[in-house]
Each structure stands twice: as C-alpha cells, then as structure tokens.
Amino acid sequence: MKKYFIAGILVWAPMSVTIWVIAGGLGMLDGVFGSVMRAIIAVFPNQFEPDLQHFRDLPGVGILIVVSVIMFTGLLAINFAGQWWLRAWDNLMHRIPIVRSIYSSVQQVSSTLFSGNGQAFSKALLIRYPHAESWAIAFQTGAPAQEVTAKLGENYVNVFLPTTPNPTSGFFMIVPRSQTIELDMSVEEALKHIVSMxxxxxxxxNDLTVKSAHSS
Structure with missing residues (x-):
C-alpha cells in the first residue's frame, strides 16, 4: 500500500503543481479582463449592462482577449510607429509624481529579466549562507551599483538567494566575489535542485563526466 501511494504521489504531484501554476497565471489574465469590463459596465448606460455582463461571463474570453492585446502590443512595439507611441507614453509616465518611480523600476526590472542579453540569473553560484560554515546556491544578477562599488570596491557581485521550495521569493545580497564559487550546472538545473530541496x-x-572518468 505504501509503495502504491508513493507511486501515485509521484504521478500526481508534478501534474498538480503544473496545473496550479498555469491556472494561477490564467486567472490573473482573466482578472485583468474582468477589471476592465467592470469599468466599462460602470461607464455605459444600464441598457448595455446585461449584454456586457454576459460577454464577461463567457469562459476563456478574458484570457483570449488579454493574450491578443499583449501580442498586438508587441507587434506594434517592434514597428517604427509603435516605438514613437511608446516613447510618448514613457515621457508621460515619467512626468507623473510617484507613478514615475514605480513605472521606471518595473520597466527596468522587466527589461533585464526578459531581454536576451540581460544579466539576470546569468550563472549559478555557491555562497556562504547563513553562516561561514554552510553554503547555499544563489544566482548572479549583475554588478553592484556605482555608489556601492565606490564604497565597497569592485570585488563584489549581486546575487539572488531563492528560498526552498518556492524560488520566487528570496533575498538580494551583495557578497564578495572571492567568497563565491561558480558552478558548472545551468541556471535551470540549479533551480530544479533548489525546488526539490x-x-x-x-x-x-558531458565534458565534466569525461574529466571525472579520466581523473579516476
């Protein structure tokens, strides 16, 4: 019975977590559409409210529309005319107090994470945490800011230390480069290792396997 139960968990656990993550992402997209529809319903006269509410309740419509809007926005963003509108929108956002700080921060983070040449999660490292006698796997995220470099020196590196088993939360740390050990495993393999505790x-x-075989 124990063997069958563990085998069933091994089948359902990855499937359930995958469905949970995908459902959460789709629910977030549907929530964005729902917020927009509620705003439209509040603006239009009452005679349009039943039709708009019926359209809002159609399953999958919100996800389809939000994904289509994102794709259409990306199509416009890579065109010359779309880039002009993006620059105008950026200028508008940067002129609004409070909004400009939030907008610029999110813009920089998203550009770093989703750009192919960014420094986010460039390599997996070993760092000493939480004390000098233990090690943890972290990810290099770039170089410290100029002010930090001026005060600490150039031999430091920015790292993100994810938590286990949820790697979406963690700690941002600035550690001496001499106290880090670069790993040969990929970022994806390191994430799997962290999530699995x-x-x-x-x-x-393969090259490390060959070297290990020759050394033995």
Missing part, C-alpha cells in the same frame, strides 16, 4: 541532482555535463 536537494533531492533531485543536477545533470552533469
């Missing part, structure tokens, strides 16, 4: 070993690259 160390129970899933990372895949060893």
């Amino acid at each position: 160390g129970s899933v070993p990372p895949t060893i690259p």
